[in-house]
Amino acid sequence: MEPEVQQKNKTDLVFQPQLARIERILPQISGHRLFQLKLINEEAAEQFSHLCGQFIELTVIGVGEAPISISSPPSRPGTIEICVRKAGVVTSALFKLHPGDQVAIRGPFGNGFPLDELKGKDVMLIAGGLGLAPLRSLLLSILDDRASFKDLVLMYGSRNPNDILFKYELLGMMNRTDIKYFFSVDSDDEGIWKQYVGVVTGLFERIEVNPETTFCALCGPPIMYRFVIQELKKKKIPMDQIFVSLERMMKCGVGKCGHCTIGKYYCCTDGPVFRYSDILDIKEAV
Amino acid sequence: MKVIKIDKQNWTGGIDKSRENYQIFGPVKDKEHFVFKKLNLKEYPDMENALSVLSPKSILFPQSEKILAASLDESQDDHHIMKRVATDYSPRAVIGIMPCDAKAVQLVKLNFDTDDYRDPYWCDAYEATTFVGLAVNKPSIYDFTLSMGSGPFAEEGLDVLLVDCKDHFLAKVLSEKGDAFLKASGFTSEADADKSAKLINEIKNQAEKAIDAEKVKTEKLKEKSLLELHGASFWEDLSFSCINCGTCTFVCPTCWCFDIQDETKGKKAVRFRNWDSCMSPLFTLHASSHNPRAEKVQRVRQRFMHKLKYFVDKYDQGTMCVGCGRCVVHCPVNIDIREICNTMNSYEAEQA
Numbered sequence: 001m002e003p004e005v006q007q008k009n010k011t012d013l014v015f016q017p018q019l020a021r022i023e024r025i026l027p028q029i030s031g032h033r034l035f036q037l038k039l040i041n042e043e044a045a046e047q048f049s050h051l052c053g054q055f056i057e058l059t060v061i062g063v064g065e066a067p068i069s070i071s072s073p074p075s076r077p078g079t080i081e082i083c084v085r086k087a088g089v090v091t092s093a094l095f096k097l098h099p100g101d102q103v104a105i106r107g108p109f110g111n112g113f114p115l116d117e118l119k120g121k122d123v124m125l126i127a128g129g130l131g132l133a134p135l136r137s138l139l140l141s142i143l144d145d146r147a148s149f150k151d152l153v154l155m156y157g158s159r160n161p162n163d164i165l166f167k168y169e170l171l172g173m174m175n176r177t178d179i180k181y182f183f184s185v186d187s188d189d190e191g192i193w194k195q196y197v198g199v200v201t202g203l204f205e206r207i208e209v210n211p212e213t214t215f216c217a218l219c220g221p222p223i224m225y226r227f228v229i230q231e232l233k234k235k236k237i238p239m240d241q242i243f244v245s246l247e248r249m250m251k252c253g254v255g256k257c258g259h260c261t262i263g264k265y266y267c268c269t270d271g272p273v274f275r276y277s278d279i280l281d282i283k284e285a286v
Numbered sequence: 287m288k289v290i291k292i293d294k295q296n297w298t299g300g301i302d303k304s305r306e307n308y309q310i311f312g313p314v315k316d317k318e319h320f321v322f323k324k325l326n327l328k329e330y331p332d333m334e335n336a337l338s339v340l341s342p343k344s345i346l347f348p349q350s351e352k353i354l355a356a357s358l359d360e361s362q363d364d365h366h367i368m369k370r371v372a373t374d375y376s377p378r379a380v381i382g383i384m385p386c387d388a389k390a391v392q393l394v395k396l397n398f399d400t401d402d403y404r405d406p407y408w409c410d411a412y413e414a415t416t417f418v419g420l421a422v423n424k425p426s427i428y429d430f431t432l433s434m435g436s437g438p439f440a441e442e443g444l445d446v447l448l449v450d451c452k453d454h455f456l457a458k459v460l461s462e463k464g465d466a467f468l469k470a471s472g473f474t475s476e477a478d479a480d481k482s483a484k485l486i487n488e489i490k491n492q493a494e495k496a497i498d499a500e501k502v503k504t505e506k507l508k509e510k511s512l513l514e515l516h517g518a519s520f521w522e523d524l525s526f527s528c529i530n531c532g533t534c535t536f537v538c539p540t541c542w543c544f545d546i547q548d549e550t551k552g553k554k555a556v557r558f559r560n561w562d563s564c565m566s567p568l569f570t571l572h573a574s575s576h577n578p579r580a581e582k583v584q585r586v587r588q589r590f591m592h593k594l595k596y597f598v599d600k601y602d603q604g605t606m607c608v609g610c611g612r613c614v615v616h617c618p619v620n621i622d623i624r625e626i627c628n629t630m631n632s633y634e635a636e637q638a
Contacts, residue, residue, distance in 0.1 A: 254402075
């Protein structure tokens, strides 16, 4: 770790959030919004940098704090994008705010995906539902430096055709030939879906991968991991080429409060991204 | 090793003298129980080695602590900016802390004072504190400190170790902080090093004999397989009677988990941190309603695996239990960490 960073972490800022302004709010699907935030302190805004897969602790002042993953890629600095589902006390309060209102943030925290290790490799991103939020950061990072990576596959499973996050952004990329998309929906009650209906694991029949050069990144609901990993095993992808982003109730974000323990690890500081081969002996992990 | 002799008739006078430079914390009797608290003038630590209900961890890590506050009054220049709350970190001395509780502080330090993130509240309190321990001459039947890398006369984490020698204390000076405290108390009369070492050793040997160090075994915990221990069938039995009251976590000197909560009254927002307990199902509950440890057996396993396996593997500094015996005394359904430790330590995976 850089001495400068260490110095920063030795200060009160470990727990003290900094003010940020909501620049824009972009509606996503029902109950989900994309918030663009900018730190108010200009110096801090300029210095803010993160890795794909990291998260922030977001404070709605006077209400509380919640961990939210960063959806924007490091390659597009300036604003911090977070894709939020209205679920608890803090996110419900956040949904009452408007552009121009203030929140406060700490972070970024956690380790992030090893982008450098993925360079020169085939990359497969597998997302379920809101799991796309942190993976979007990785997806856009790869697209922003596309030549550094080989084949790119995105598999994304949603509940139904109306639940696809970043729909227009994904549609806008549909014409690109340098990324392969596979979408699935669990159900299609309205009969409007032309692609695969079923859980995301069903998509694996449709792809060929080279296990030696393929690296995978997973994020989705807890139930998804075990089944997707089974499919990856069938494809003979080595365990140390699979990265999972795990979710736990991270309160402090800095490896102190104990809420996010997974075996001997803290999800907030040792994760949220884990190399699957490192957590094979932790049964509770996935 | 410098040893100071303190005649008991001078004891309270010395404590009073030290108050000029230190806040004094110590054990006192509150109704039928002992508690550690900040002592006001005319209050003195009870030097009877009684096991306080709660450990002294709250001196560094209060049960409820204001960590940040912000004004929501927009006429103020700094409105909505959450700032650290002013706290008194002037020198404090904890007198009469048991050696195992002082060791517990060192174990908790591994979590709060790390290279990546230093917890400013805990660390500032730690740095302000001088630990003046009292050796346990007569260990209780619940004391299993010798099995857990501590002991009735253990010195780790202490600045001074006081040994009760009937009409006087012998004070082993273990650090500069300890030296400074004794000087500030006017305790400066040096005892003969050899004679006092001999006397302390006699009392120590006597005390250690009262504990059966073989009763609780930990030596195999490290080599046990995580998956096998995790999958062991004994967890169902061990957790059966647990009522998830959380008492074990609150009385434990090494349990450091906390919750963070915001509270707003009028124009003032305050962020607190409060002791939390992994025994509560809410501890791991996500806003999405998913709960990684929804079942009681998972939570009971988590607590003991953390103390006796995860911590052992992560830090290689022994167990995250110092053998004080509080959870054994206070568990309402008699769950006994000593038995669980032995069960884990001697566990051989069932044949498939």
